[in-house]
Amino acid sequence: MLEVDSIAMTFGGVTALDGVSFSVGEGEVVGVIGPNGSGKSTLINVMSGFYRPTGGEVRLGGTVISGRSPEAIRRAGMARTFQNLRLVEEMTVLDNTLAGMYLVATGGRWLTPSWMAEVAGAVGARRRAREMRASAQDALGKVGLGDKLAFTVGALSYADQKRLELARAIALRPRVLVLDEPTAGMSVEDADTLVRMVASLVETGAQALSLFLVEHRLELVLEVSDRVVVMDGGRLVADGEPASVAADPRVRSIYVGGE
Ligand SMILES: Nc1ncnc2c1ncn2[C@@H]1O[C@H](COP(=O)(O)OP(=O)(O)O)[C@@H](O)[C@H]1O
Numbered sequence: 012m013l014e015v016d017s018i019a020m021t022f023g024g025v026t027a028l029d030g031v032s033f034s035v036g037e038g039e040v041v042g043v044i045g046p047n048g049s050g051k052s053t054l055i056n057v058m059s060g061f062y063r064p065t066g067g068e069v070r071l072g073g074t075v076i077s078g079r080s081p082e083a084i085r086r087a088g089m090a091r092t093f094q095n096l097r098l099v100e101e102m103t104v105l106d107n108t109l110a111g112m113y114l115v116a117t118g119g120r121w122l123t124p125s126w127m128a129e130v131a132g133a134v135g136a137r138r139r140a141r142e143m144r145a146s147a148q149d150a151l152g153k154v155g156l157g158d159k160l161a162f163t164v165g166a167l168s169y170a171d172q173k174r175l176e177l178a179r180a181i182a183l184r185p186r187v188l189v190l191d192e193p194t195a196g197m198s199v200e201d202a203d204t205l206v207r208m209v210a211s212l213v214e215t216g217a218q219a220l221s222l223f224l225v226e227h228r229l230e231l232v233l234e235v236s237d238r239v240v241v242m243d244g245g246r247l248v249a250d251g252e253p254a255s256v257a258a259d260p261r262v263r264s265i266y267v268g269g270e
C-alpha cells in the first residue's frame with residue numbers, strides 16, 4: 012500500500028531523516044515512536060507532500076507520490092492530521108469538516124462556506140453534497156463530536172479541536188490515514204478511547220485501509236499496532252511486531268527514563 016524507500020531530508024546542514032525505509036500494508040496499523048526531534052513529523056511532512064525529500068521516494072499503491080503536491084497526495088488517498096492544529100476558528104465544527112472535503116473535491120482551492128454550496132451545485136451534485144454531509148456527520152459522531160456540529164471551533168476545548176482534526180481526516184475515507192500525535196494535550200483516558208476508536212476503524216475496514224500513527228505513549232502504541240517502527244536521530248532503529256520492538260534493547264535504552 013505505502014512504501015517509504017530510503018528517504019533522506021536535510022535542512023541546510025541539519026539531517027532530519029537519514030535513509031528511512033519501511034512499508035505499511037493494506038489493513039495494517041503501524042505505530043511510530045521516538046524521542047522529540049527524532050524526525051517523526053518530518054517523515055510525515057515528506058509522506059504527505061509538504062516537504063520534498065532530498066533523497067529516496069515514497070510510493071502509494073505502486074505510484075511514486077514524493078514530489079507531488081499535498082493536494083495531489085490527498086486525492087491519491089492519503090489523509091493526515093497535524094501535530095499543531097490547522098482549523099478555521101470562526102467556522103463551525105461541521106463546516107470545518109466539510110471544508111476539508113470540498114478542498115479535495117475542488118483540487119485544493121480553499122473555499123469559504125458560502126462558496127461551498129455553489130461548488131456543490133457546480134459539480135452537479137445535490138446528492139454528492141448530501142453524501143459529503145452524511146460522511147462528515149458520521150466522522151464527527153465517531154470522534155465524539157456528534158452533539159457539537161454547530162459549535163464554533165474557537166469555542167471548543169483543545170481536546171475537542173484535536174478530535175475535529177481527526178474527523179476531518181477520516182471523513183475523506185482515505186486509503187492511508189496518517190496521524191501526528193492525535194492525542195497530545197488530552198487526558199490519558201480520552202487519548203486511550205480515541206486511539207482505540209481509530210484503530211478499530213482501520214481494523215474493521217470501516218473508514219481507512221491503513222493507519223500510520225505517531226503517538227508518544229508507548230503502551231498505547233504497543234496495544235493498538237500491528238507493527239511498530241522506532242525513530243531515533245532521523246533513522247529507523249527498529250521495525251517489527253509490538254512484542255519484539257518492546258523487547259529490543261535499543262528501544263529500551265531510548266525509553267528508560269525517557270518520555
Ligand atoms: N522546516 C525545518 N527547518 C529546519 N529544521 C527542521 C525543519 N523541520 C524539522 N527540522 C528539524 O528536524 C529534526 C526532526 O524534527 P521533527 O521531525 O519535528 O521531530 P519529531 O516530530 O520526531 O519530534 C529536528 O532537529 C528539527 O529541528
Ligand SMILES: [Mg+2]
Pocket residue numbers: 051052053094191
Ligand atoms: Mg513531531
